[in-house]
Amino acid sequence: MRGALRVRRSARARWIAPGRLFPLLTLGAFLLTSAAFSAPAEARTATSPVTPPITWPVVDPSASVPTVSADGNAIVTPMSVTIDGISRRWVLVAPSTATRGPINLVVALHGVLHTGDQMRALGLDDFAIPAGVAVAYPDGAEGVWNDGRPGVEPLTPTSGSADDIEFLRDLIALSGTQMQRRVGAVGVIGFSNGAIMAARVACEMSDVVSVVAIVSGSGGEGFQGRCRPAEAVS
Numbered sequence: 001m002r003g004a005l006r007v008r009r010s011a012r013a014r015w016i017a018p019g020r021l022f023p024l025l026t027l028g029a030f031l032l033t034s035a036a037f038s039a040p041a042e043a044r045t046a047t048s049p050v051t052p053p054i055t056w057p058v059v060d061p062s063a064s065v066p067t068v069s070a071d072g073n074a075i076v077t078p079m080s081v082t083i084d085g086i087s088r089r090w091v092l093v094a095p096s097t098a099t100r101g102p103i104n105l106v107v108a109l110h111g112v113l114h115t116g117d118q119m120r121a122l123g124l125d126d127f128a129i130p131a132g133v134a135v136a137y138p139d140g141a142e143g144v145w146n147d148g149r150p151g152v153e154p155l156t157p158t159s160g161s162a163d164d165i166e167f168l169r170d171l172i173a174l175s176g177t178q179m180q181r182r183v184g185a186v187g188v189i190g191f192s193n194g195a196i197m198a199a200r201v202a203c204e205m206s207d208v209v210s211v212v213a214i215v216s217g218s219g220g221e222g223f224q225g226r227c228r229p230a231e232a233v234s
Helices: 022-033 116-120 125-131 164-179 193-204
Strands: 074-083 086-095 103-109 134-138 154-156 183-191 211-215
Touching: 074 164, 086 116, 086 125, 086 164, 103 116, 103 164, 103 193, 116 134, 125 134, 134 164, 164 183, 164 193, 183 193, 193 211
Parallel strands: 103 134, 103 183, 183 211
Antiparallel strands: 074 086, 086 134
C-alpha cells in the first residue's frame, strides 16, 4: 500500500466483498428518522468543550474554514486532528440553523480504499440536514479502517496500528466544538470495511454511540465472544 502506512494481512484475513451501495441510503433514512436514534442522551453525551483540550491539536486550524452549501441549508467544514503522528481528516456537514441546543450526529464510515468524500456523494446529507442532524465523513488511514481483525490493521512505522477508536472519539468531541453545540445522540453508519469498524464501535464506544447501522459487513472474527458493550446499542 502506498505512503507511510501499510496494511498487514494474514492468510486468514479477507475483506468482505462490497455489495450495492443503495441499501446504505435506505438504512441512513431509517436511522435518521426512527425513534431508536433518539436514545436517552443523558447516558451517552459526547463532551463538547468550548475549547478543545490541548491533547487534541487540530492540524492547520486555518484550513478548517466553514463554507455554506449551494442551497444554503448546511455548513460544510473540513477538519483534521493529529493522532500518534498521523493527520486524520473528516468533513463535517451541519444544518445552518440558529438554534444552540443539542444536535445529533451521524458518522459515516466508507468501505476499503474509499474516502469520506465518496461516502458523502451517496446523498446522506439530503436525509440528515432537513432532520436537523449533522453528518461527519471521516477518511480511514490510507483508505482502511482498523476494524479489530488481527492481521488486517493499518500500521504506522512508529506507533503500531492506527488508533481509529481514539480518532472517532476525537472526531465526535471536536465536531461538537466546531458547531459550538453539545452533541446529543450519536449514530454510526458503516459499509464493508466501515461496517466491521462500526461493529467494533458498538462494542467499544457504547458510552457515546447509541445506534449503529452495518451494511455489507458483519462483526469481525470472534465478535460474539469479545463484544461486551457497557450500554445497549441499537
